[in-house]
Amino acid sequence: MNQNSPNTKGKSRSMIDIIAALTVTSLLIALYYLIPKLANDGESTITVAHTHDAPIKSSIKFGFNTENYVLEAYEMAKNQFVGEILFKNGISYTKIAALENEATDIFNVRKIRAGKNYHIVRKDSCGPACALIYEPDPLHYVVYDLRDSVEVKINEREFVTCIETASGRVESSLWGAMTAQNLDFGLVDLMEDALASSVDFYRTQYGDEFKLIYERKYVDDKPVSLGRLLGAYYKNEYGEYYSILYENDKYEGYYDGEGRPTQKAFLRSPVRFSRISSRFNRRRFHPIKKRRIPHLGTDYAAPYGTPIRAVADGVITKATYTRNNGKYVKMKHDRTYETQYLHMQKFAAGIRPGIKVSQGQTIGFVGSTGLATGPHVCFRFWKNKKQINHLRENFPPADPMDEAELPAFYKQRNMIRSFLDMIDPLEPELLAKNQL
Ligand SMILES: [Zn+2]
Structure with missing residues (x-):
């Protein structure tokens, strides 16, 4: 979490810092009023930043x-x-x-x-x-x-959605950069999905910079979960990349400044907010069988019961149990690609062969059925009936946005972008939520 309390930092703030923070505050407030969609949490309320006043305690x-x-x-x-x-x-x-x-x-x-x-x-x-x-x-x-x-x-429970920012510079790895600042690892997943077609996160380099604006839910002033990533910026040796969330009845996805999709037809991982516990490796030493057995999948560790999502639109071909795979689902996406999700605790309601699923839909829940040491999804990607490392595969981008939609999109883009541009990746604490 990016919550550096102003009292714990010994750095003094210059007038310019304060002005910058105030400008961002007004931008956030503008964002809040001009994009009502950002506030679509039903009964809950949105605040753009927490105040320092103690809330009135209800009895x-x-x-x-x-x-x-x-x-x-x-x-x-x-x-x-x-x-x-x-x-x-x-x-x-x-x-x-x-x-x-x-x-x-x-x-x-x-x-x-x-x-x-x-x-x-x-x-x-x-x-x-x-x-x-x-x-x-x-x-x-x-x-x-x-x-x-x-x-x-x-x-x-009654929750409050705050809009927060995170930013940083890569020293050794993106994970390192996030950890150094105590940022939620779930943000890495969200950023990777949002920028999948423009940035190769497999090859992040020293000096790369990122900035994010996202939602977080709070209950009783305690952060309980991440919400949506609203905008992302990434800079590497090849250039600067923006990704803007655009959502309405027809669209739900991330687009670059020109309205081109920045997501891939396939999501990067089948579990949100997870971490890779074992990579695709043709020469892996198997922890249970104690010998060299190729690992033809990517393992994502997550708590029991975490939803597992379809990485692309497809048709379920298998939803069954075997001794090694445990409960697993396999689906066909097109003539070339199939995906498979192993060790599920249980299937989602209605998941069975022949059923159509859409990208992001929950198909089951994380478990450790079959040959598994702990709760995780072993995610397998098939290309022309052969298992491949999906993290190295170059997938086609998602469908483009209709031209008639662009004026509305540009409005949203300008808003999010002007906000992203205010963030200094090397001074993340300047815009930390608590200091606004
Ligand atoms: Zn595995």
């Missing part, structure tokens, strides 16, 4: 008024069950059974995992539980309500 927590209820926070222990927790908190087995039954199709108590947060809600400190709140991820909470008849509900 409603998970839908319970803290003036009338007591909430206690816990962490789910290993081999701990909801039934057992509730029984210890004064709930009868009959009611627990009714709750578990009610929960089956909404949020099954079996899906509750160790290490996650839960809360017990009581009317008073020593009374029985009147609800259990479970947090499966930072953006959602499940209410197991026991007040009258049992009720189970999944709720989305």
Whole structure:
């Protein structure tokens, strides 16, 4: 995360810095008002930057008024069950059974995992539980309500989407440059997808520069997830490249300054925000079989249950299980290319042979079924029935934008570009979100 607090940096700010920061603030505000699409998060609100004032704390927590209820926070222990927790908190087995039954199709108590947060809600400190709140991820909470008849509900937490910037210069590797600044690795994925047809990220070099503008979701002032990458800039020895997100009913993709697609017909990776744990290697030493076996795929490590996406439009040819591959999906994209996704925890609903899928669609979830040491996707790319290293393949660019669309696109481009141009890659902290 790019959140250098102004207090922790001992550098003094010149007047010029302050003016630059103020200019960027007004640009961000302009961006916010002029591009309503940036604010399409439904019920949530968008702020362009966090203020330094403490937010007014509401007395409603998970839908319970803290003036009338007591909430206690816990962490789910290993081999701990909801039934057992509730029984210890004064709930009868009959009611627990009714709750578990009610929960089956909404949020099954079996899906509750160790290490996650839960809360017990009581009317008073020593009374029985009147609800259990479970947090499966930072953006959602499940209410197991026991007040009258049992009720189970999944709720989305209120979040705020901030627009943030990141930038830097490559010293040894792009990963190194991101790590040095504590930036989210997910940004590398987003940038690589957005600039895939103009920049070869396989060969980044010392001195390359990048600048990014993107969204991040916050719950209770804590960052919980990345949103969309709105614009990217990359400079290397060959030139300067821009990539602008353009989205409406007809379009959803990244384009250069002239409205030409900067993405490829194939996404680079089947899992967002993942890291490559093992590359395509014809001479790899196999960690489980303890001998040299070629690795004809690229492994992307990600937590269990992370969505796996189709890297291009295609038709599913296989969705099945084998001992080595575990649960896997194979799909055909055109006459030349096929892709395959191994070790899935489970398939996405409706995924079966003969079904058409579109680029980016979730086809399954990360697991470790078959021959796998931990949760990852072994991603295999087939060209004319032979397995290839997709990171070295030169794919055709995505479809071009309609000429009639250009005037509208230019408006968006100018906005994002003027903002990107304000960022100094060597002074990233100047524009860090907290300092605006
Ligand atoms: Zn693999």
